[in-house]
Amino acid sequence: MQIYMVGGAVRDRLLGRPVHDHDWVVVGATPGQMLAHGYLPVGRDFPVFLHPETREEYALARTERKSGSGYRGFVVHSAPDVTLEEDLSRRDLTMNAMAMRTADSGLAELFDPHHGARDVAARVLRHVSDAFREDPVRILRVARFAACLPDFTVAPGTMQLMREMVAHGEMQHLVAERVWQELARGLMQEKPSRMFEVLRACGALQVLLPEVARLWGVPQRAEYHPEVDTGVHLMLVLDMSAQLQAPLSVRFACLAHDLGKGNTPADLLPRHIGHEVRSAELLKSLAKRLRVPVDCHATADTVAREHGHVHRSGELSAAALVRLLERCDAIRKPGRFADVLLACECDARGRHGFEESAYPQRARLAAVLATVQSVATSDIAAQATAQGASGPQVGKRIHRARVAAVAHWIAAQGTA
Numbered sequence: 001m002q003i004y005m006v007g008g009a010v011r012d013r014l015l016g017r018p019v020h021d022h023d024w025v026v027v028g029a030t031p032g033q034m035l036a037h038g039y040l041p042v043g044r045d046f047p048v049f050l051h052p053e054t055r056e057e058y059a060l061a062r063t064e065r066k067s068g069s070g071y072r073g074f075v076v077h078s079a080p081d082v083t084l085e086e087d088l089s090r091r092d093l094t095m096n097a098m099a100m101r102t103a104d105s106g107l108a109e110l111f112d113p114h115h116g117a118r119d120v121a122a123r124v125l126r127h128v129s130d131a132f133r134e135d136p137v138r139i140l141r142v143a144r145f146a147a148c149l150p151d152f153t154v155a156p157g158t159m160q161l162m163r164e165m166v167a168h169g170e171m172q173h174l175v176a177e178r179v180w181q182e183l184a185r186g187l188m189q190e191k192p193s194r195m196f197e198v199l200r201a202c203g204a205l206q207v208l209l210p211e212v213a214r215l216w217g218v219p220q221r222a223e224y225h226p227e228v229d230t231g232v233h234l235m236l237v238l239d240m241s242a243q244l245q246a247p248l249s250v251r252f253a254c255l256a257h258d259l260g261k262g263n264t265p266a267d268l269l270p271r272h273i274g275h276e277v278r279s280a281e282l283l284k285s286l287a288k289r290l291r292v293p294v295d296c297h298a299t300a301d302t303v304a305r306e307h308g309h310v311h312r313s314g315e316l317s318a319a320a321l322v323r324l325l326e327r328c329d330a331i332r333k334p335g336r337f338a339d340v341l342l343a344c345e346c347d348a349r350g351r352h353g354f355e356e357s358a359y360p361q362r363a364r365l366a367a368v369l370a371t372v373q374s375v376a377t378s379d380i381a382a383q384a385t386a387q388g389a390s391g392p393q394v395g396k397r398i399h400r401a402r403v404a405a406v407a408h409w410i411a412a413q414g415t416a
Ligand SMILES: Nc1ccn([C@@H]2O[C@H](COP(=O)(O)OP(=O)(O)OP(=O)(O)O)[C@@H](O)[C@H]2O)c(=O)n1
Pocket: 006, 007, 008, 009, 021, 023, 090, 091, 092, 093, 096, 097, 135, 137, 138, 141
């Protein structure tokens, strides 16, 4: 049997990027031989094994043919006579269809029948063959790679193929988990906007995230948004979230914060009165459809509802500031509130001409929260209960003490 390194590890080595995991392909072996060598079988559908020590994936060379629609509709042929070339030609992109082996001389040998190295040098994402059609997840992968390798472009023929796949309804067969997985990974790359550009260009965005796709062409007020177009703004916000190295929940919150601008009544444009609540409603159905994790949804919901108040928090009274913190559940969930503030900063700086602007609201609200947290609520509660106060009355006293503390803090800021 011969073992070759394949897929992302070969690609990333060529790109000079850090290699996270290795995929291996084994030619000329049977499952029985793999088991005899101590490899552990995984998966029901494909002849894939885990190395007994490294736990990396070793797959027997295989060919694949689509037998029906959907995720599992494949006929897999794996046998000791399947060649490396056959295995490589079923893969998605030329840059992912290279193999490497350490030769007896100790030098690394590259097997590159589809000219992946040439495409890497030319910064092109190109499909290997028409077999690309067989798996619609590949459209999401191309979009994700575009976000990760922002100077790469999609080859025109590949974009054409992706358009055809979308037009044939292939995106409908994707299961929510796979869509979310790829979307989440794409959001975490260096330039998330590239993923959305690619998905938009092939028509997949319209199918997967129509709430997002419809934001292009929707105007906003130029005084606040020099870029005017809501879709353009959204892309600036997402790239700002990457620039500020925000975690996934923040990046997803950025994606969803302005969804409600997509269904603003036409007579209100370019104003978007009430878009915050509409955003939260659209977010709810999107999160359900894609099975978005609860923490991402919760952060995004607060950002959608409250981003306007956070932006204007400099004008709020002590009482209004405490109410804002209470609505954000900031006292119980300070970590999440920090994420909400970061998303708001991405929103404010994700505008033409504001990229380098300061966003003092973030540090100020963090300080207001610290002030509120310093109020000794258990002492107030104990005292109130001793005086025979009811539950709601205790709550009111705590609220009043918090407002007083914030008012005091604001006054001290003024004299500092
Ligand atoms: N839908 C898919 C998924 C994977 N592959 C092939 O399987 C390899 C390994 O897949 P995976 O580990 O999922 O992705 P990588 O390309 O290795 O990228 P990374 O692990 O860095 O995300 C890919 O390089 C590609 O050759 C494919 O052709 N089509």
